[in-house]
Amino acid sequence: MIKSILFLWEFLKGLWITAKHFWINIFFNFLKLIGFKIKDKGSVTIQYPEERKEIAPRHRSLHRILTREDGSPRCVACMLCMTVCPSECIYVEAEEDPNIEIQKRPSKFIIDISRCCFCGFCVEACPEDALRMDTNIVELAEYKKEELIYELDELVKISNNKTQMPNLK
Amino acid sequence: MLLDILIIAIKVILGLSWLLTLTLILTWVERKESAVVQDRIGANRASILGFRIFGLFQPFADAIKMMFKEDFVPPFSNKLLHTIAPFLSFFFATVTLAAIPFGDEITIGSKIIPLQIARMNIGLVFILAMFSLGIYGVIIGGWASNNKYTLLGGMRGTAQIISYEIALGLSLIGLIMIYPSLELNEIVKYQGDLLFGFIPKWGVFLQPLGFFIFLVAGMAETKRVPFDLPEGESEIIGFYTEYSGMKFGLFMMTDFVEVVLISALLTTLFFGGWQVPYLYSDGFHLPWGGSIILNKWIVTILQVLAFNLKVAFFCWLLILARWTYPRYRYDQLMSLGWKLLIPLSFVNILGTGLILILI
Numbered sequence: 001m002i003k004s005i006l007f008l009w010e011f012l013k014g015l016w017i018t019a020k021h022f023w024i025n026i027f028f029n030f031l032k033l034i035g036f037k038i039k040d041k042g043s044v045t046i047q048y049p050e051e052r053k054e055i056a057p058r059h060r061s062l063h064r065i066l067t068r069e070d071g072s073p074r075c076v077a078c079m080l081c082m083t084v085c086p087s088e089c090i091y092v093e094a095e096e097d098p099n100i101e102i103q104k105r106p107s108k109f110i111i112d113i114s115r116c117c118f119c120g121f122c123v124e125a126c127p128e129d130a131l132r133m134d135t136n137i138v139e140l141a142e143y144k145k146e147e148l149i150y151e152l153d154e155l156v157k158i159s160n161n162k163t164q165m166p167n168l169k
Numbered sequence: 170m171l172l173d174i175l176i177i178a179i180k181v182i183l184g185l186s187w188l189l190t191l192t193l194i195l196t197w198v199e200r201k202e203s204a205v206v207q208d209r210i211g212a213n214r215a216s217i218l219g220f221r222i223f224g225l226f227q228p229f230a231d232a233i234k235m236m237f238k239e240d241f242v243p244p245f246s247n248k249l250l251h252t253i254a255p256f257l258s259f260f261f262a263t264v265t266l267a268a269i270p271f272g273d274e275i276t277i278g279s280k281i282i283p284l285q286i287a288r289m290n291i292g293l294v295f296i297l298a299m300f301s302l303g304i305y306g307v308i309i310g311g312w313a314s315n316n317k318y319t320l321l322g323g324m325r326g327t328a329q330i331i332s333y334e335i336a337l338g339l340s341l342i343g344l345i346m347i348y349p350s351l352e353l354n355e356i357v358k359y360q361g362d363l364l365f366g367f368i369p370k371w372g373v374f375l376q377p378l379g380f381f382i383f384l385v386a387g388m389a390e391t392k393r394v395p396f397d398l399p400e401g402e403s404e405i406i407g408f409y410t411e412y413s414g415m416k417f418g419l420f421m422m423t424d425f426v427e428v429v430l431i432s433a434l435l436t437t438l439f440f441g442g443w444q445v446p447y448l449y450s451d452g453f454h455l456p457w458g459g460s461i462i463l464n465k466w467i468v469t470i471l472q473v474l475a476f477n478l479k480v481a482f483f484c485w486l487l488i489l490a491r492w493t494y495p496r497y498r499y500d501q502l503m504s505l506g507w508k509l510l511i512p513l514s515f516v517n518i519l520g521t522g523l524i525l526i527l528i
Contacts, residue, residue, distance in 0.1 A: 005509075011494070014493045014494060015489065015490060015493050017493075018206045018489055018492060018493040019489060021205070021206050021207075021208065022202065022205050022206050022489065025205045025206075025208060026205060029205070042208075043204075043205075043208055043209055043210045044208055044209075045209055045210045047210070
């Protein structure tokens with residue numbers, strides 16, 4: 001019985017902590033409601049679809065293929081990315097390039113995002129700096145699995161669409 | 170005669186709509202308060218035509234969901250009892266509202282209308298009896314579902330009720346010794362007097378120990394978290410495992426109705442009910458001299474407002490306690506009830522008796 005009475009102090013302390021959180025948060029939420037800009041006080045929730053957290057510059061997101069100045073993809077179909085990929089989601093088929101300097105170019109370059117584990121090995125392996133994962137596109141959900149298989153022209157198109165990637169050089 | 174029946178009917182409708190509206194709001198308060206306590210925002214997405222109003226439409230969305238869900242009665246259950254149980258639970262919780270005074274009498278023409286649905290001279294006993302009967306909904310629901318977890322929940326409910334109902338009743342005996350009436354409006358009227366000339370004679374000042382015991386036992390009465398043994402959502406799913414749709418909704422609403430009623434009872438018995446300190450039927454009379462004379466309608470409105478404010482405060486406190494404490498274990502609850510609350514309430518009765526003899 002005495003032990004139970006001693007618990008009472010701890011019960012009151014617990015109630016005090018939650019009540020403190022309640023009133024402090026209510027105060028700051030009210031300030032936010034009437035238009036004060038306060039960060040890190042009140043709730044820490046980010047209201048996702050309207051409000052987004054900034055993605056770190058060294059993040060890894062959807063791939064893109066960079067182009068040369070004439071618009072052709074930089075890829076020389078060396079198959080290094082295809083070889084290094086741990087989840088085997090890249091498939092490259094080579095064909096002859098008319099330019100004698102380049103010699104090889106991809107006729108097919110397919111990335112199956114549904115298999116990709118976003119390790120970034122393909123980016124590190126690429127000798128031509130043709131493949132990068134800095135597009136800021138992280139919402140990759142689709143209704144059909146086929147829509148997650150990205151072909152060469154799509155990957156190039158992502159690279160040309162600058163509006164989606166504000167921090168891209 | 171017909172007029173009396175009409176007045177009673179209007180009072181019943183008004184009282185029930187007060188109770189159910191408060192219950193509806195409490196489901197929203199429960200979400201929001203838990204969120205604010207945990208540094209979150211809480212449900213705010215339910216909207217009508219793009220208007221959100223802090224998620225105040227959430228209770229309506231919940232109600233619509235409950236109503237349109239399939240009402241599944243399991244084939245192995247006892248159909249009749251399975252159907253009756255939620256109604257029993259809800260009825261016995263709601264009917265206690267009848268004895269709670271919202272304010273003093275109002276006079277229209279020659280009619281004196283008490284702001285209380287039924288003015289019974291056994292009001293307090295009636296409330297305690299109905300609260301005790303309410304557990305039958307839990308036990309019958311657990312039994313009729315014919316599922317071992319629901320049965321366990323029902324049995325735990327029984328064990329819980331015999332542990333705290335005695336303390337709940339005993340904690341009020343000291344109060345009845347001081348205010349010699351069982352009629353709640355009379356009890357509230359006694360609390361309008363002043364102690365030593367300036368402290369209002371509220372139950373909490375005269376019976377602090379009784380108030381504490383009643384608060385703990387009342388929390389157990391609501392079957393919510395520190396004492397949610399019949400439900401126990403983390404171990405057994407509880408007595409309403411086999412319920413769905415609005416029948417489950419009724420059980421859920423019973424909890425909130427009980428929160429409102431325990432708050433109303435705490436207010437009525439220990440915090441002066443509709444009494445505002447120093448406010449008498451003709452205005453404020455401050456103990457250090459000076460008085461403000463008010464119209465009697467304004468006084469009535471102030472008293473009803475005071476009652477509602479106190480109820481709101483206790484609803485807030487009970488929900489805060491629900492989001493602060495972890496659950497009591499089965500044996501811990503029983504040792505709390507039998508070894509702490511009941512001896513303490515005996516101490517309270519003895520102490521009150523001694524002081525009454527000495528004075």
